[in-house]
Amino acid sequence: MIKHDIVIVGGGLAGLRAALEARRAGVDVAVISKLFPLRSHSCMAQGGLNAALGNHPDSRSDSPEVHAFDTVKGSDYLADQDAVEIMTRDGVEIVYEMERWGCPWSRFDDGSIAQRPFGGQSFPRTCYGADKTGLYLLQTLYEQCVRSEVRFYDEFLVVSLVVRDGRCFGAVAYEVANGAIHAIEARVLLLATGGCGRLFSHTSNSLTSTGFGTALAYLAGVPLKDMEFFQFHPTTLVGHGTTITEGLRGQGAYLFNGAGERFMERYVSNAVMERAPRDIVARAVQTEINSGRGIGGERYVHLDVRHLGEEKLQTMFPGIIEVCQEFRKIDPIREMIPVAPGAHYTMGGIDVNADGETEVDGLYAAGECACVSVHGANRLGGNSLLDTLVFGRRTGRAIVEYLGRARGAPPAAGAADAVRSAEENLAKLVAGSGTEDPTALRRRMNLLMDESVTVYREDGALARTVEGIRDLQERYTRMRPIYGGRRFNYDLIWSLELRGTLLLAEVVAAGARIRKESRGSHYRTDYPERDDASWLKHTLAYFRPEGPEFRGKPVTITKWSPQERRY
Amino acid sequence: MIRFRVFRFDPACDKAPRFDTFEVPAEKGMPVLDGLAYIFENVDHSLAYRSSCRTALCGSCAMHINGRYRLACQTQIADVVRHGLVEVRPLAHLPVLRDLVVDMTGFMDQWRRIQPYLISTRPPSGGENPQTPEQRQLLDGLIDCILCGACYAACPTARDNPKYLGPHALMRALRFIDDSRDEATEERLAQVASEQGVFRCHTVFNCQTVCPKDLDPAGAIVRIKRHAVSRALRASGKDRPG
Numbered sequence: 035m036i037k038h039d040i041v042i043v044g045g046g047l048a049g050l051r052a053a054l055e056a057r058r059a060g061v062d063v064a065v066i067s068k069l070f071p072l073r074s075h076s077c078m079a080q081g082g083l084n085a086a087l088g089n090h091p092d093s094r095s096d097s098p099e100v101h102a103f104d105t106v107k108g109s110d111y112l113a114d115q116d117a118v119e120i121m122t123r124d125g126v127e128i129v130y131e132m133e134r135w136g137c138p139w140s141r142f143d144d145g146s147i148a149q150r151p152f153g154g155q156s157f158p159r160t161c162y163g164a165d166k167t168g169l170y171l172l173q174t175l176y177e178q179c180v181r182s183e184v185r186f187y188d189e190f191l192v193v194s195l196v197v198r199d200g201r202c203f204g205a206v207a208y209e210v211a212n213g214a215i216h217a218i219e220a221r222v223l224l225l226a227t228g229g230c231g232r233l234f235s236h237t238s239n240s241l242t243s244t245g246f247g248t249a250l251a252y253l254a255g256v257p258l259k260d261m262e263f264f265q266f267h268p269t270t271l272v273g274h275g276t277t278i279t280e281g282l283r284g285q286g287a288y289l290f291n292g293a294g295e296r297f298m299e300r301y302v303s304n305a306v307m308e309r310a311p312r313d314i315v316a317r318a319v320q321t322e323i324n325s326g327r328g329i330g331g332e333r334y335v336h337l338d339v340r341h342l343g344e345e346k347l348q349t350m351f352p353g354i355i356e357v358c359q360e361f362r363k364i365d366p367i368r369e370m371i372p373v374a375p376g377a378h379y380t381m382g383g384i385d386v387n388a389d390g391e392t393e394v395d396g397l398y399a400a401g402e403c404a405c406v407s408v409h410g411a412n413r414l415g416g417n418s419l420l421d422t423l424v425f426g427r428r429t430g431r432a433i434v435e436y437l438g439r440a441r442g443a444p445p446a447a448g449a450a451d452a453v454r455s456a457e458e459n460l461a462k463l464v465a466g467s468g469t470e471d472p473t474a475l476r477r478r479m480n481l482l483m484d485e486s487v488t489v490y491r492e493d494g495a496l497a498r499t500v501e502g503i504r505d506l507q508e509r510y511t512r513m514r515p516i517y518g519g520r521r522f523n524y525d526l527i528w529s530l531e532l533r534g535t536l537l538l539a540e541v542v543a544a545g546a547r548i549r550k551e552s553r554g555s556h557y558r559t560d561y562p563e564r565d566d567a568s569w570l571k572h573t574l575a576y577f578r579p580e581g582p583e584f585r586g587k588p589v590t591i592t593k594w595s596p597q598e599r600r601y
Numbered sequence: 602m603i604r605f606r607v608f609r610f611d612p613a614c615d616k617a618p619r620f621d622t623f624e625v626p627a628e629k630g631m632p633v634l635d636g637l638a639y640i641f642e643n644v645d646h647s648l649a650y651r652s653s654c655r656t657a658l659c660g661s662c663a664m665h666i667n668g669r670y671r672l673a674c675q676t677q678i679a680d681v682v683r684h685g686l687v688e689v690r691p692l693a694h695l696p697v698l699r700d701l702v703v704d705m706t707g708f709m710d711q712w713r714r715i716q717p718y719l720i721s722t723r724p725p726s727g728g729e730n731p732q733t734p735e736q737r738q739l740l741d742g743l744i745d746c747i748l749c750g751a752c753y754a755a756c757p758t759a760r761d762n763p764k765y766l767g768p769h770a771l772m773r774a775l776r777f778i779d780d781s782r783d784e785a786t787e788e789r790l791a792q793v794a795s796e797q798g799v800f801r802c803h804t805v806f807n808c809q810t811v812c813p814k815d816l817d818p819a820g821a822i823v824r825i826k827r828h829a830v831s832r833a834l835r836a837s838g839k840d841r842p843g
């Protein structure tokens with residue numbers, strides 16, 4: 035039995051920031067992570083983090099309020115405006131804090147933290163460390179957690195939550211090194227388990243971004259919010275999937291189609307061009323590709339950064355040069371980069387308020403697995419790192435405060451029951467007598483999602499996907515025997531996580547099907563207009579064995595009433 | 602078809618390690634990591650290796666591939682294949698837990714020993730501390746380490762002496778020594794110039810040769826030695842003019 039006052043599941047940016055906050059308040063905190071924390075998906079973030087510091091010569095009149103408005107407009111008015119204001123206000127301090135803990139931000143000549151322009155922003159406000167911002171932030175937080183003696187359980191996969199009568203008492207974890215099952219008793223549990231880009235095959239996400247943690251909350255009765263909103267990054271590297279940072283378009287990179295046209299001029303004003311928000315650029319690129327105007331008629335376009343010059347590219351974007359050279363043998367200083375839209379960011383997630391609270395007492399969530407909502411229907415580039423740190427910190431504070439009023443003792447047989455049922459689950463997989471193969475099921479799911487739940491969506495294809503996913507869930511119960519070894523058994527781990535991923539795929543596709551409007555990243559060719567009268571609301575999906583039950587939830591509007599979104 | 606010859610070992614039940622050979626249909630541009638995934642998904646579901654980012658950023662997948670330590674995700678099969686064969690082994694100098702998975706505990710303990718965090722008396726709240734681009738530039742190359750372990754596996758000193766701090770930890774120490782914001786320079790220099798520190802390094806340059814991020818731990822160690830020597834000179838008063 036592992037027992038701590040606070041247990042945080044996930045060692046990415048959100049989990050570590052929350053852990054540090056709670057630990058600095060002097061309480062007993064453990065971080066449980068299926069990966070050694072520095073291996074988390076967060077290490078891949080490139081371009082930077084938005085905060086209205088006003089350091090850039092062109093952003094002297096920037097403010098958290100303008101940043102909030104840009105975010106709300108970017109969200110196509112689906113974000114909760116009170117939460118957005120918290121995020122943009124706290125964002126400034128968050129950046130300074132990371133600086134004080136040693137984050138190697140890039141600097142302007144006057145020694146201040148450097149900022150650059152990103153899409154959909156009125157001012158250049160994206161703070162960055164070259165194009166490895168995620169790596170530097172993650173290292174800095176991990177270092178400070180080690181210094182503060184946060185307790186770590188590395189390579190422990192949480193496989194279920196212990197929830198009784200609307201109160202969470204902990205979780206059950208599987209130790210990857212030896213196959214042991216552990217009861218984890220906690221007075222408060224925080225999920226910071228990241229997004230689910232691996233629903234798709236064309237994705238920038240790490241292989242481990244399966245959404246399993248989100249599925250655990252869903253199975254425990256917590257609703258998932260706005261899952262139909264998935265961000266497709268307009269410029270992912272063809273043949274690999276990682277992103278070619280928006281920072282390049284911010285600096286003036288061009289997009290060209292097969293006819294050599296800078297096609298963005300057809301979609302947005304000349305003042306904005308490649309610097310439009312992601313949903314708009316992704317649709318533009320997809321339209322060019324679908325109309326046969328990809329490069330040589332193929333399914334990609336070109337990003338041209340050559341005119342930015344070797345020096346600027348070497349100092350500001352060394353990681354992008356590396357990625358292009360190592361993975362595609364392209365030299366972006368001399369050649370154009372082949373790019374296409376790819377699944378990138380999970381805007382929806384576990385339904386929480388601005389303190390990370392879920393509907394279940396004692397269960398919290400933060401980071402990409404959660405939906406506050408500050409991104410609404412479309413996240414602005416650079417707002418996700420901000421989200422992980424601001425709401426990681428806030429939730430860290432909230433859980434410490436919650437400890438003081440935590441009620442109830444764990445039910446006597448609770449842990450033993452939970453361990454037993456986890457053991458049975460694993461044993462069932464190992465004792466499988468069917469012929470279905472987890473990899474084949476995952477591939478089929480990816481294909482269905484890639485075909486229908488992407489940049490352009492339409493009822494018929496979505497309906498087929500929902501049905502197809504239900505079929506895969508049924509086939510999942512007839513799988514081949516899964517490998518039974520005890521040490522580093524990835525066959526068992528991937529198979530287990532696949533169950534959660536299949537549940538999320540259904541929520542995403544079914545949610546996209548019922549939302550009969552177009553808003554932000556969710557574009558329905560059969561309902562091409564935004565419909566505020568019927569759909570200016572969040573969707574909540576509740577787990578039911580027969581398929582998700584959807585309900586609406588009002589959007590909080592404080593200052594900015596919805597307007598047509600133009601750039 | 603390419604043949605993959607893969608190191609296999611489960612200390613729980615195998616008396617000794619062995620190599621298994623698999624046929625992998627290698628497509629153009631396919632990384633070694635995808636070759637392993639092909640084997641795991643289609644041929645042998647018990648194969649164990651770590652992976653996550655597949656972008657050479659998370660440090661999960663360092664291993665010995667055809668004669669050299671590399672990241673499996675960053676290495677294209679076509680670039681390393683020899684006579685139709687790719688041989689894959691785990692990192693050396695660290696205990697094998699299973700197949701290609703090694704125990705990084707000792708490696709990370711060494712990292713922990715150098716106080717791997719900024720030490721500063723300034724409180725976390727308050728405004729911004731300036732750092733000039735020149736000061737910041739000193740950190741370039743030192744902060745990009747992904748703790749993959751390739752340099753450590755290639756280091757003969759690490760092989761002979763498990764107490765040696767190792768290229769990764771020493772380079773990390775320099776990252777703080779050379780950070781204009783860090784206030785523990787003296788303490789850090791004393792530590793890395795200690796018995797198990799920089800002077801154990803025989804400057805073989807293996808770390809620099811293998812580092813998949815093109816970093817230069819050996820160069821970092823040389824820089825620390827210089828810092829340490831001038832500190833010693835300062836302490837004995839010999840650097841005063843005249």
Ligand SMILES: Cc1cc2nc3c(=O)[nH]c(=O)nc-3n(C[C@H](O)[C@H](O)[C@H](O)COP(=O)(O)OP(=O)(O)OC[C@H]3O[C@@H](n4cnc5c(N)ncnc54)[C@H](O)[C@@H]3O)c2cc1C
Nearest residue numbers: 044045046047048068076080081082192228401402418419
């Ligand atoms: C290529 C790329 C570039 C990006 N660039 C930017 C950018 O420039 N700016 C920006 O704002 N955003 C960017 N993003 C998005 C941003 O990186 C992520 O949204 C963010 O890092 C998510 O952090 P997180 O802490 O929520 O989750 P993650 O970093 O995904 O961490 C999840 C953690 O949970 C653990 N975990 C998961 N499930 C379990 C379980 N069941 N049991 C135990 N542990 C579990 C994992 O081990 C991991 O430690 C980028 C993303 C990508 C892919």
Ligand code: SF4
Nearest residue numbers: 746747749750752812
């Ligand atoms: S210095 Fe290079 S080889 Fe060594 S751990 Fe860091 S990234 Fe890996």
Ligand code: FES
Nearest residue numbers: 653655659660674
């Ligand atoms: S998988 Fe992350 S470094 Fe190779």
